[in-house]
Amino acid sequence: MVLLNFTRMRLFGKIEGTKLIWENQMRKEKNLRLHAHIKGRVQGVGYRYFTLQAAQNLNLTGWVRNLYDGRVEVVAEGDYDHLNQLLVKLRKGPASAIVDDMDYQFTDSQDEFDQFRARMTG
Numbered sequence: 001m002v003l004l005n006f007t008r009m010r011l012f013g014k015i016e017g018t019k020l021i022w023e024n025q026m027r028k029e030k031n032l033r034l035h036a037h038i039k040g041r042v043q044g045v046g047y048r049y050f051t052l053q054a055a056q057n058l059n060l061t062g063w064v065r066n067l068y069d070g071r072v073e074v075v076a077e078g079d080y081d082h083l084n085q086l087l088v089k090l091r092k093g094p095a096s097a098i099v100d101d102m103d104y105q106f107t108d109s110q111d112e113f114d115q116f117r118a119r120m121t122g
Contacts, residue, residue: 031109034083036074037067038090040100047072048118050094051086058082061113066121076116077109 038047043066051064055076060083062076076086083106093099 030080031077031111032080032083033062033107033109034074034076034087034104035107036076036087036090036102036104038072038074038093038099038102039070040093041096041098042072042093043070045096046094047097050097051090052116052118054086054089055116058086060086060116062116063113063119064116065119068121073122077111077113 048064048066051072051074055062055064055074058078060076060078062074064072064074067073074086074090076083087104091099091102
C-alpha cells in the first residue's frame with residue numbers, strides 16, 4: 001500500500017491540509033486503485049455528480065456513492081497522475097460542499113471496472 005501525504009496529515013491518508021507532499025514514490029506506469037471516504041457537507045450538494053464528472057474527465061474507472069452515515073465513498077482506478085488529480089478535486093469538492101475530512105488509500109488496481117459511475121447509497 002502506498003499513501004500520499006497532505007500537510008499535517010496523519011497516518012493512512014487522513015487529510016487536514018491541502019498541500020501535497022510526496023511520502024513515497026509510486027510506479028507511474030502501473031494502474032492503481034484509490035479508495036476514499038469523504039466526510040463533511042457532501043450529500044445533497046452535488047458531490048457525487050462533481051466526482052462523476054471529474055473522474056470521467058480524467059479517464060478513470062470505478063464508482064462513487066453516498067453512505068448512510070453521511071459520508072461519500074469513492075473507488076477509482078487509473079494511472080497515478082490522474083488519481084492524484086482526482087484526490088485534489090475530492091478534497092475541494094463542488095462550491096456547495098464543505099469537506100471536513102477524508103480518509104484514503106492506494107492499492108494495486110484490480111481492473112474490474114469499464115467506466116466510472118454513480119452507485120446507489122450503501
